[in-house]
Amino acid sequence: MNSLDPRVNRLDVSKTMDGGLLTNSHLITWEVFHQDKRGKQVVHCGIVHANTPEMALILAKEQYARRGKTTNLWVAKTSDVFTFNSEDEDIFETTPEKTFRDPGFYKVRDRIEKYQQQNKLNV
Amino acid sequence: MYGSTNLTEEEAKRMSTTQEDPEKLEAFEARIARGEKIEPQDWMPAEYRKQLIRMIEQHAHSEIVGALPEGTWITRAPNFRRKLALIAKVQDEVGHGQLLYSAAETLGKTREQMLNDLMSGKSKYSNIFNYPAVTWADIAVIGFLVDGAAIVNQTINSKGSYGPYCRALERICYEESFHLKQGHDNVVYLATGSKIQRDMLQAAINRWYRPLLHFFGPPDKMSAHSEKLMKWKVKLASNDEMRNQFLDMYVPKILELGLTFPDPNLRKNNEGIWEFSDPDWDEFKRVINGDGPCNKERLAVRRYAEEAGRWVRQALMNPKDKYQVPLA
Numbered sequence: 001m002n003s004l005d006p007r008v009n010r011l012d013v014s015k016t017m018d019g020g021l022l023t024n025s026h027l028i029t030w031e032v033f034h035q036d037k038r039g040k041q042v043v044h045c046g047i048v049h050a051n052t053p054e055m056a057l058i059l060a061k062e063q064y065a066r067r068g069k070t071t072n073l074w075v076a077k078t079s080d081v082f083t084f085n086s087e088d089e090d091i092f093e094t095t096p097e098k099t100f101r102d103p104g105f106y107k108v109r110d111r112i113e114k115y116q117q118q119n120k121l122n123v
Numbered sequence: 124m125y126g127s128t129n130l131t132e133e134e135a136k137r138m139s140t141t142q143e144d145p146e147k148l149e150a151f152e153a154r155i156a157r158g159e160k161i162e163p164q165d166w167m168p169a170e171y172r173k174q175l176i177r178m179i180e181q182h183a184h185s186e187i188v189g190a191l192p193e194g195t196w197i198t199r200a201p202n203f204r205r206k207l208a209l210i211a212k213v214q215d216e217v218g219h220g221q222l223l224y225s226a227a228e229t230l231g232k233t234r235e236q237m238l239n240d241l242m243s244g245k246s247k248y249s250n251i252f253n254y255p256a257v258t259w260a261d262i263a264v265i266g267f268l269v270d271g272a273a274i275v276n277q278t279i280n281s282k283g284s285y286g287p288y289c290r291a292l293e294r295i296c297y298e299e300s301f302h303l304k305q306g307h308d309n310v311v312y313l314a315t316g317s318k319i320q321r322d323m324l325q326a327a328i329n330r331w332y333r334p335l336l337h338f339f340g341p342p343d344k345m346s347a348h349s350e351k352l353m354k355w356k357v358k359l360a361s362n363d364e365m366r367n368q369f370l371d372m373y374v375p376k377i378l379e380l381g382l383t384f385p386d387p388n389l390r391k392n393n394e395g396i397w398e399f400s401d402p403d404w405d406e407f408k409r410v411i412n413g414d415g416p417c418n419k420e421r422l423a424v425r426r427y428a429e430e431a432g433r434w435v436r437q438a439l440m441n442p443k444d445k446y447q448v449p450l451a
Contacts, residue, residue: 004257007195013423026233028446029225029228029448031449046225046291047225047450047451048221062214063222083450086164
């Protein structure tokens with residue numbers, strides 16, 4: 001093979017051109033979590049393939065901490081993460097009768113003004 | 124284009140949703156119409172999954188193969204600063220490939236299957252990487268114009284409907300903007316340098332002009348449309364729309380340096396549409412089908428890397444580990 005790349009010429013890649021492909025074998029996946037500032041939340045940012053947590057951290061550093069600020073990375077095996085079924089999304093909806101949990105539910109200004117008018121209160 | 128959504132007539136005809144549960148399909152399409160993202164665990168039509176895997180996988184392959192023409196010049200960069208920037212760029216491209224493989228994996232095709240399909244020639248990658256980087260000026264032109272074209276494509280795709288792909292693209296676009304800037308810097312230095320440098324740059328622009336026009340795929344009138352892919356926000360703009368946006372943004376930046384394009388018919392008409400000579404779409408088809416200047420070398424290098432690194436992966440394998448599709 002006549003390449004513009006001297007390294008390719010030195011390797012003589014044509015020798016391996018019929019080399020078999022990978023058999024179906026996988027390194028497992030790890031979910032990666034990133035913290036960009038001390039005191040901030042650690043947020044999910046993606047995955048890496050690795051066979052040990054140490055290797056997962058090294059690869060996560062290369063992949064998700066090349067630029068900008070990073071204070072820490074966490075990795076967890078994908079198989080160790082438990083989630084709800086995404087079809088059950090509606091279980092998280094706030095029902096109208098639960099608005100008493102919201103600060104906006106508590107409106108007292110009208111009542112105060114009415115009381116002040118009735119009692120001719122001048123504050 | 125990095126991840127092509129061009130269908131043949133036959134493929135467009137075959138795209139069918141008649142097997143799908145109409146109620147679920149309606150809810151799915153309503154969700155996309157509302158601008159919501161689809162996540163890996165959500166119900167989706169088989170055809171949506173298939174087209175996305177094809178597109179994201181091709182995009183990932185393009186990043187990996189795209190690192191090869193540029194990697195060629197790392198050892199011969201003209202100075203230390205340029206060498207550092209080029210190493211960083213090549214590392215980014217490989218990283219982008221990994222991010223995109225991850226996004227495609229969430230749809231159920233494993234990374235190893237994708238790499239196998241790349242090496243066997245079953246899946247494609249962006250046609251533009253089948254051309255060689257002949258001189259250092261080609262690196263400048265790739266960094267500026269090829270990455271510029273990629274950003275146009277990727278920024279549009281990042282508004283798509285599939286969550287993991289959009290998230291990967293946002294990160295990628297952020298890093299690509301560094302590639303673009305350093306490419307522009309490189310182009311400007313050569314353009315404002317000696318006569319030899321200017322000539323070298325002009326020759327590189329001439330070489331890349333047609334592959335750049337090919338980049339966004341065949342003209343709309345030549346390619347099969349899929350209303351479905353548009354409706355599902357897998358494809359967000361037509362090839363001609365993206366090509367026009369690219370020319371609008373980058374042609375002036377070359378002309379302002381007193382450089383030219385090798386096409387007397389390249390101009391913007393009164394309606395704001397760029398016109399150009401036929402860039403030889405037969406050549407485009409020939410190169411895509413394997414007959415380009417570098418197709419064989421690109422795949423041979425990939426296969427070599429797989430084979431030479433196999434013992435490392437085998438040494439790392441833990442027989443008890445069980446692969447699971449990543450979550451997001």
